[in-house]
Amino acid sequence: MSTRLEGRTALVTGATSNIGRAIAEAFAAQGAHVVVSGRSAERGGEVVDGIRARGGRADFVRADLDGSAAASRALADEATRVLGGRIDVLVNNAGIYPANTTATADEQTFDQVYAVNVKAPFFLTAAVAPAMVEAGGGSIINLGSWIARLGIPISALYSSTKGAVETLTRAWAAEFGPHGVRVNAISPGVVLAPVPGEEHPAEVMMKGTPANRMGTPEDIANAAVYLAADESAFVHGIVLDVDGGRTTAAVIAA
Template sequence: MSAELSGSTALVTGGTSGIGRATAVTLAGLGAHVVLSGRDAGRGEQVVETIRAAGGKADFVAADLTDAASARALADRARELGGQVDVLVNNAGIFPTGPTADTAEADFDRVYATNVKAPYFLVAALAPDMAARGRGAIVNVSTMVATRGMAGMALYGSSKAAIELMTKAWAAEFGPSGVRVNAISPGPTRTEGTAAFGDGLDELASAGPAGRVAAPAEMAAAIAFLVTEASSFVQGAVLPVDGGRLAV
């Protein structure tokens, strides 16, 4: 186990599956005490057991991040478990697709509550403390459709476009105090959540130079880069991890 993040605490939202799970395992492998959140306690405890079995340190906090109160409660609980939060990975998100005309207002509100409001107030709760200590790292998980117009993706894509702008604004706000804020923009990735897309995921991936779907661990590796000193001069960046889709 690497000790690169030894002595630090990392909060990973949506850490019970997919990219979040892979990120929790990766950061724990670098020595961080990982606090992972999610809605499924059973899956969350499985991730914790996996990390602990490998010699790492992890705790699970059940959280349904939909408003400022739930974000603040999670931040408080993470501090109770880890003493302080040095790394925040805003990964939790929902990604419904479909025609604009068929979108119910309740669905619109839930997407923005989960994908925009919760990360906003988690940063509001945690970044000032990082700034006061003079160090910290925040990574937001976006998507390639935040900048690429695709039919049926207006709701999800626009919520992640907001995340990308907030990434840059937070870098400007907190960067001078030593807090680095960046994002990754994943391409097609095979997770429990994207299984519903079936062959469509492979078709989307085939259009990129890599010609394949990514594994969650490949996204986790990019996140690990952005929270460690290897990226010490990277701030306000949105890193495409999309198999080259940005190029075509």
């Protein structure tokens, strides 16, 4: 086990699958005590059991982040208690992705997506950041998305929420950075756990990129470890593109 996050505590939302799970596992592998948070106690228990089996420290705290300030505050309070009184690293990863178009997104869906993807991390950060300031520092990592800056003809609703999260990242960096709390974001490309022998329909969206492949959850987790660790002590308010070059470069076949 490595020690880049030795002695630190972390809360990772949406940590029972995919990117969130990989981040929780990577943090624990680097020595952090991690609260795995999500809606499913069964899946959360599996993540925690796996981390503990590898010698790491983890606990599960169930949370349904519906966008209410009360739900976010309750998670912050319980995670703080489980972690022994402080949260050093917060990862705002939980989110929902309805694959709809503008014309097919009803008002209820609109409100739900903004509640989970924007309001929940807003109020969770509001609950956690002041304690980080009082403790002398911390790191907050938000999850954005490549489609917040490169338009595609579906999921305008989802992409707009991730644009909001990236804007909040910069605003929070200005608000909390002078008090020792670094706030940054990661913008993943198309990321799915690989299934041997299968090609996912979303894989076509990564064609013509320098990487020419989908990303893995571990690709994002590695970036999260960097933003949580001391190596990034001089990094504030960035959106780190971990997208195989999707938003920055196009490869033209000869």
